Amino acid sequence: MDSLFSAQTRRADLDSLAAAPVDLLVIGGGITGAGIARDAALRGIRTALLDAGDFGGGTSSRSTRLVHGGLRYLEHGWLRLVFEASRERRVLLRIAPHLVRPMPFLFPVHAGGRVGRWRLAAGLWLYDLLSAFRNVHTHRTLSRRAVQKAEPQLRSRDLVGGAVYYDAYCNDARLVLANARAAHRSGALVANYAAVRSFEKADGQIRGALVDDVLEGRRFTIHARVIVNATGPWTDAIRRLDEPDAQPLLRPTKGVHVAVPRQRVGNAGALTITSPVDGRVMFILPSDEITIIGTTDTDYAGDPAAVTPTADDVTYLLRSANAVFPDARLAPQDVIAAWAGLRPLLKDGVEGTTAAVPREHRICESAAGLLTIAGGKLTTYRVMAAELVDVVATKLHRIDGRPVPERAPTDVEPLPGGEVADLDLLVRELVKEQVPAQVARHLVNTYGSEAMAVANLAARDSALAEPLGPGVPILKAEVVHQARREMAVSVGDVMLRRTHLFHRHPSQGTEVTPVVAGLLARELDWDAAREAASLAGYLAEVQRMRQALTPPPAS
Secondary structure, eight states: OOOOOSHHHHHHHHHHHHHSOEEEEEEOOSHHHHHHHHHHHHTTOOEEEEOSSSTTOSGGGSSOOEEOOOGGGGGGTOHHHHHHHHHHHHHHHHHOTTTEEEEEEEEEEETTOSSOHHHHHHHHHHHHHHTTTOSSSOOEEEOHHHHHHHOTTSOOTTEEEEEEEEEEEEOHHHHHHHHHHHHHHTTOEEESSEEEEEEEEETTEEEEEEEEETTTTEEEEEEEEEEEEOOGGGHHHHHHHHOTTOOOOBOOEEEEEEEEEHHHHOOSSEEEEEOTTTOOEEEEEEETTEEEEEOOOEEOOSOGGGOOOOHHHHHHHHHHHHHHSTTTOOOGGGOSEEEEEEEOOBOTTOOSOGGGSOOOEEEEEOTTOOEEEEEOOGGGHHHHHHHHHHHHHHHHHHHHOOOOOOOOOTTTSOOTTOOOSOHHHHHHHHHHTTOOHHHHHHHHHHHGGGHHHHHHHHHHOGGGGSEEETTEEEEHHHHHHHHHHSOOOSHHIIIIIISOHHHHSTTTTTTTHHHHHHHHHHHHTOOHHHHHHHHHHHHHHHHHHHHHTSOOOOO
16 A cells, blocks of 8 residues: 555545445544544455544544553542553554653652552552553652652652552554554545535435535535444534434543643653642653643533633643642743643443543444444553444444454554664664754654654755754654655644644744745645645634633733
8 A cells, every 4th residue: 555645645535435435434533533444444344534624633632642551540440441451551552662652650649648658559559460560660669768869849848758650651643643544554545624514314324424525625425334423522413413312422521731841840750640729630741841731620511623721721730730849830821832622421420520430432323323432542442443343344244244354453563653663773773874863863753663754855855854943843854744644734734733843832833834834835736825724724723722821801
C-alpha cells in the first residue's frame, strides 16, 4: 500500500466510497473509531473511516496524555478495568514505542491527606499485582527525605513520605493518527472532514449514510452493510439521527488541563497528587519545557463542539498545584495554554460524584441495525475495537454467509513509526547523517522509524531544514511531511494535533502560522483565499481559548 496519506488520498478515497459500497462504515475518527478501522481492515473487511473534523479532533487529542492502568480506579473496585488497562499499556509500549513511553510517577503523602502511607502502599502492591508484576518496574516506597531529594520544590510541611510507581506518557493525537494511517495501509478508505448528516434505510434497516465533504462542498451517499457509531461525546447525537427519541447513553464530564512554564513549577518529574481543594487525584506532568496540570471532572450538558476551559477551571488547577508546589505561586497569567475535552462516560443511572461514574464501555445495536460503542478510555481502545469488530464480523456472516475471520494481530503489528526496537540507535543514525542531535531526538520521538523520511526532505531542500521560526523547534520539512503522509489539510491540523504547538508555545505559535499556511498552500495547491481562510480558522481557535480564560468583569 502506498504510504502517501494526503489530501489527494482523501479525495480518492471519498470518490471510491461514493462509487461502491463497503462492508463497514465507521463514523468517528477518534482513538476508538481509528482502532476499529485498523482492526477491521486487518481482518480483510472492506472498511471506511470518516470523521466530521480532523482525526482525534475531539476528546482523543485533549486528554491527560497518559496510557495508564488507572491507579485511582482501585478505590472504586474496578479491578478488571485496571488489569485490562495494565495489559494494554504493555502492548502500546511495544507497538508504538515512539509515541508511548514509560514514565515514573512520584506520589507524595502529606499528613492529613486523603491517601495515607499505608493505603498508598497497599494500593500500589495491588496495582503491580494486577499488571502481573510486568510493569516497567515495580513500585518502591520512599521516606520523607527521599521524596524531598526527588522533588526539592515540593511542599515539605506535613510531608511524611511517598512512593514511585510506573505508567506511560503518550502523544494522544499522534496515536490516533497512527491508527488511522495503519487502517489505510491495510486497505481501509479514510477521510477527515467528512460529516455524516443522515442515514438511509431500506426495509427498516440502515443501509447507508448521507455525507458532506466539508472541504470540497460536495454531498453523496455511502452504502454500507454495517455502520458503527464511534463518535465519543457525539454518540447520542448520531444515535438520534437513527432514533430521534433515543434515550441518552452518556453522562459526559469535562476534563480541563493547563500548561505552564516548567521552571515556574519546579517539578523534576511526573507527580500524582490529591488536590487539597477537593481530594481529587490529579497529575503534574513534565513535557520538555512545560508542565501540564490536570484534570478536572465536572458534568457537562452543552454542545460537545463548544466545550472550553473556564477561568474557574483554571483557578482550580492552579490552586491545586500551588498547594503542593507553594513557591510556584502560579497565576492565570502564567498559563501558556488550556484545553478541555469530554469523557464520554456511560450514564448507567449513577448519581453523585463524577469520579464514581464507571469507565467501562458498552456495545449496543438499534432496531435499524446501527452499532454503537460508548464509554471506555484511551488506554483500552484496542480491546474495545477488537470486541466491536467481533460483533461486526458475526453480523456480516449473518448477512451474506462469509466466514468469520480470526482476530487481527493488532497487539503485535507495529503502528506506523513503531517499527523500531531501539530509539536511541535511530537517533545516532540520524546524527551520522549530519542531523543535529537535538533535532534528531525530536524527530525520532515524533515520527519513530519514519524520522529519516523527514530528515531526507530537509536534506533535499535546505529551505525545509530551517525551523518554522526562532524558538520553534519544528522543521519546515515536518509540515510538508504532515501534508503528504499525515493528511494535514489545515493550519489547525498542524498546530493543534500534529505538532502540539498550540499547547506548548507561549503565543500558540501565531508568529509562525503564516509560514505553516504558506507551506500547506504550496503542497495542497491552495489559492490565496483558501490559505487566508485556513490561517484565520486557526487564529480564531486561539482567540476562543484566550477569551475563555479571561475572568468576567467584576459586577
